[in-house]
Amino acid sequence: MRVLVALGGNALQRAGGDGSWQEMVRQMRATAPALAALARDGHELVVTHGNGPQVGALLRQNELARREVPPRPMSVLGAQSQGEVGLLVQQELTQALTVARVPRTVVAFLSRMEVSAKDPAFRRPTKPVGPYYAESEARLLRKREGWAMDYDGARGGWRRVVASPRPVRWLEAEAVARVLGEGGGATYVPVVAGGGGVPVVARAEGRYEGVDAVIDKDLAAGVVGAALSVELLAVVTDVPAVAVGFRKPWERWLGAVSVEELTAHQARGEFAEGSMGPKVEAALDFLAHGGRRVVITDIPSLGRALRGEAGTRVERA
Amino acid sequence: MRVLVALGGNALQRAGGDGSWQEMVRQMRATAPALAALARDGHELVVTHGNGPQVGALLRQNELARREVPPRPMSVLGAQSQGEVGLLVQQELTQALTVARVPRTVVAFLSRMEVSAKDPAFRRPTKPVGPYYAESEARLLRKREGWAMDYDGARGGWRRVVASPRPVRWLEAEAVARVLGEGGGATYVPVVAGGGGVPVVARAEGRYEGVDAVIDKDLAAGVVGAALSVELLAVVTDVPAVAVGFRKPWERWLGAVSVEELTAHQARGEFAEGSMGPKVEAALDFLAHGGRRVVITDIPSLGRALRGEAGTRVERA
Numbered sequence: 001m002r003v004l005v006a007l008g009g010n011a012l013q014r015a016g017g018d019g020s021w022q023e024m025v026r027q028m029r030a031t032a033p034a035l036a037a038l039a040r041d042g043h044e045l046v047v048t049h050g051n052g053p054q055v056g057a058l059l060r061q062n063e064l065a066r067r068e069v070p071p072r073p074m075s076v077l078g079a080q081s082q083g084e085v086g087l088l089v090q091q092e093l094t095q096a097l098t099v100a101r102v103p104r105t106v107v108a109f110l111s112r113m114e115v116s117a118k119d120p121a122f123r124r125p126t127k128p129v130g131p132y133y134a135e136s137e138a139r140l141l142r143k144r145e146g147w148a149m150d151y152d153g154a155r156g157g158w159r160r161v162v163a164s165p166r167p168v169r170w171l172e173a174e175a176v177a178r179v180l181g182e183g184g185g186a187t188y189v190p191v192v193a194g195g196g197g198v199p200v201v202a203r204a205e206g207r208y209e210g211v212d213a214v215i216d217k218d219l220a221a222g223v224v225g226a227a228l229s230v231e232l233l234a235v236v237t238d239v240p241a242v243a244v245g246f247r248k249p250w251e252r253w254l255g256a257v258s259v260e261e262l263t264a265h266q267a268r269g270e271f272a273e274g275s276m277g278p279k280v281e282a283a284l285d286f287l288a289h290g291g292r293r294v295v296i297t298d299i300p301s302l303g304r305a306l307r308g309e310a311g312t313r314v315e316r317a
Numbered sequence: 318m319r320v321l322v323a324l325g326g327n328a329l330q331r332a333g334g335d336g337s338w339q340e341m342v343r344q345m346r347a348t349a350p351a352l353a354a355l356a357r358d359g360h361e362l363v364v365t366h367g368n369g370p371q372v373g374a375l376l377r378q379n380e381l382a383r384r385e386v387p388p389r390p391m392s393v394l395g396a397q398s399q400g401e402v403g404l405l406v407q408q409e410l411t412q413a414l415t416v417a418r419v420p421r422t423v424v425a426f427l428s429r430m431e432v433s434a435k436d437p438a439f440r441r442p443t444k445p446v447g448p449y450y451a452e453s454e455a456r457l458l459r460k461r462e463g464w465a466m467d468y469d470g471a472r473g474g475w476r477r478v479v480a481s482p483r484p485v486r487w488l489e490a491e492a493v494a495r496v497l498g499e500g501g502g503a504t505y506v507p508v509v510a511g512g513g514g515v516p517v518v519a520r521a522e523g524r525y526e527g528v529d530a531v532i533d534k535d536l537a538a539g540v541v542g543a544a545l546s547v548e549l550l551a552v553v554t555d556v557p558a559v560a561v562g563f564r565k566p567w568e569r570w571l572g573a574v575s576v577e578e579l580t581a582h583q584a585r586g587e588f589a590e591g592s593m594g595p596k597v598e599a600a601l602d603f604l605a606h607g608g609r610r611v612v613i614t615d616i617p618s619l620g621r622a623l624r625g626e627a628g629t630r631v632e633r634a
Contacts, residue, residue: 020387057386058397064382069374070337076401080375083400084393086427087515091525098523107492108427110403110508175424175496175505188492191427198404206415208408 002185003038003306004230006221006282007031007049010238011299012085019057028088031236032096034302039102041306043232044185046176047089047106048224050217051081051195052129059130059160074129074162075198075210082110082194089191097189106189107179112171112208113197113215113223119165126150127164127214127274132157163213167220170197171208173227180228196220218282226289233286234306235279235296242280242296242312244270254312259287262314287316319502320355320623321547323538323599324348324366327555328616329402336374345405348553349413351619356419358623360549361502363493364406364423365541367534368398368512369446376447376477391446391479392515392527399427399511406508414506423506424496429488429525430514430532430540436482443467444481444531444591449474480530484537487514488525490544497545513537535599543606550603551623552596552613559597559613559629561587571629576604579631604633 009015011031017023039045055077062071072080086108093106125148133141138149138158150161176190196215200208218235225233244265245251254262263284271277276296283294295302297311305311326332328348334340356362372394379388389397403425410423442465450458455466455475467478493507513532517525535552542550561582562568571579580601588594600611612619614628622628 018387021389021393061378061382061386064385065378068381069378070335072338072401076338076404079400079404080397081400083396083398083403083427084389086400087393087396087429087527090427090429091517091527095524103523105489105492107489110400110407110425110427112404112407172422172424175422178496178501178505179492184495188495200408206420207412210404210408 001231002044002046002180002229003232003234004046004048004221004225004228005035005038005234005236006218007047008235008237009050009052011236012049012088013053019053024088025092028092029095031299032092033100034299035093036096036100036102037303038306039097039104039189040100041303044180045104045189046180046224046228046230047093047189047191048193048217048221049085049089049191049195051078051085054081054084055195056130073210074212075200078195078198079110082108082198085194086191093189104187104189106191108191108194109172109176111193111197112200113167113193113220114169114171114208115165115199115201115211115213115215116168117201119163121163121165122213125161125163128152128159128161129214130160132159134158163211164216165199165213167196167215167223170220170223170227171200173224177228193217193220193224216278216282218278219285222282222285222289225286225291230291232293232295232306233283233291234302235283235294236299236302237276237279237296238298240298240301240311242271242276246270246272246276256308256313256315259284259314259317283314287314292316318548319361319363319497319546320549320551321363321365321538321542321545322352322355322551322553323535324364325552325554326367326369328553329366329405330370336370341405342409345409346412348616349409350417351616352410353413353417353419354620355623356414356421356506357417358620360623361497362421362506363497363541363545363547364410364506364508365510365534365538366402366406366508366512368395368402371398371401372512373447390527391529392517395512395515396427399425399515402511403508410506421504421506423508425508425511426489426493428510428514429517430484430510430537431486431488431525432482432516432518432528432530432532433485434518436480438480438482439530442478442480445469445476445478446531447477449476451475480528481533482516482530484513484532484540487537487540487544488517490541494545510534510537510541533595533599535595536602539599539602539606542603542608547608549610549612549623550600550608551619552600552611553616553619554593554596554613555615557615557618557628559588559593563587563589563593573625573630573632576601576631576634600631604631609633
């Protein structure tokens with residue numbers, strides 16, 4: 001079976017940690033064996049990943065160094081983070097695959113994701129990126145950089161917000177399909193669409209331009225899954241399954257669930273925007289566009305989830 | 318013919334410019350049509366590139382932001398720069414290929430280059446990276462970071478120096494060969510081994526570790542050329558050809574030249590270390606390992622050089 005694993009931020013970087021490379025290495029080293037186990041079970045693997053903390057760090061570095069080094073646009077930071085996290089996944093997954101005696105070559109592809117310049121998201125930026133600011137700084141940045149800024153009540157600070165447009169087309173899909181074709185999936189593990197891919201808009205034939213935006217990595221995973229004829233999408237997050245009534249007295253964890261039931265929960269607003277919401281949306285998207293199965297789970301439960309013993313599992317009827 | 322174009326720093330960033338992304342875009346936009354013309358002439362294209370100014374900028378950003386953001390190791394900055402420059406080449410070359418009516422998909426592969434932990438270069442770091450420092454700063458950095466620092470008499474400043482080990486094996490070679498195989502070269506343009514590739518050493522089977530080093534991008538191009546059965550290596554630099562007696566009264570530009578003659582000039586120390594030296598060495602390496610032709614030239618002369626009308630041209634006997 002061809003499995004696409006979408007790694008969330010926590011699989012790569014510990015929340016509240018020190019944000020160092022050494023910590024990323026430790027975290028990915030803990031994550032990689034569960035992925036290698038899927039390969040050992042005979043599955044083809046494709047990996048995609050988030051990049052929130054990494055782009056946050058790059059944004060801050062760009063800002064603090066701006067008097068000496070001209071800051072790069074956000075799309076470029078996205079490409080840089082694909083290099084950074086791609087290397088991390090390559091190194092640690094290569095090692096785990098070797099230990100599991102299923103050596104494969106892990107290959108990271110710089111991925112661009114086309115979005116529509118007319119996407120309504122560009123008129124209403126909602127996705128917070130980078131550090132928190134005091135109100136005076138926020139006002140300055142809004143003026144100097146033209147950034148949209150939003151107040152985060154929970155943390156009591158201001159953050160830059162950018163558009164989160166829907167992914168439309170993954171520009172490198174055919175090249176990756178070629179690597180996986182004719183049995184290539186037993187030899188190669190592509191790492192693709194990191195951070196949802198670098199968002200680009202087509203300005204003219206063949207002319208793509210990076211835009212300051214963040215594509216939801218789980219929605220991007222849906223596009224990747226469809227493009228590569230993936231059978232199972234594994235959305236790896238920091239909870240073992242999807243819950244309805246999350247953290248409420250009537251909380252209930254979902255195991256095997258039908259598309260209809262999940263759709264109904266989604267419609268009732270059970271899943272938080274920017275968190276479980278897009279994961280469920282990506283799952284339903286993926287199943288609507290040719291995918292067969294989705295599991296949403298955490299790293300410790302990943303293997304059992306694929307065997308139908310853990311996690312939230314959705315299958316196309 | 319399968320052509321590997323090795324782009325030097327000047328094809329990507331103007332010397333003495335402001336180092337901004339916009340400037341990189343302008344520079345690559347000026348460079349790309351010459352590459353697209355090779356595709357229009359029916360050649361397969363593979364692109365590799367330098368990353369000196371980009372890694373320099375990242376090093377400086379890491380240093381200036383270090384109180385807030387833990388600095389990344391140099392190997393990670395190399396990976397980030399591959400994302401950055403990969404995106405640049407992708408965007409501008411895609412556009413130029415479209416304009417030239419030979420649309421192809423430009424795909425950047427994160428590339429790791431294995432080096433030997435026993436390479437003598439690690440005992441004698443010689444490659445300057447990043448900004449210039451005053452002596453007091455240099456002393457501090459040597460102590461705090463354990464960096465080797467070297468005085469640059471010409472510019473009157475201190476710089477960090479790292480090892481420049483020889484590239485041994487390109488870890489992603491087979492995946493790229495697969496993309497180019499069975500006529501793929503008419504559809505895809507791989508961008509590979511940026512900045513010479515991320516230098517890694519094998520610590521155990523399957524366990525590769527990034528190291529603080531810089532691989533000469535022209536030597537890496539030789540390894541790439543051999544791995545992909547490239548017929549012609551085009552080393553693009555900022556002079557139209559190789560000169561003997563460069564900038565001396567007896568200066569002579571080399572046109573068609575034999576391997577023997579070039580080897581003899583090299584042995585006499587005609588070509589500067591860290592500049593034309595490694596380009597000539599890469600050329601001779603490439604020809605010794607299966608390559609057929611090399612041209613060393615600048616962007617304006619590239620097309621004519623391939624037709625034997627400009628540049629320095631070396632052919633295997």
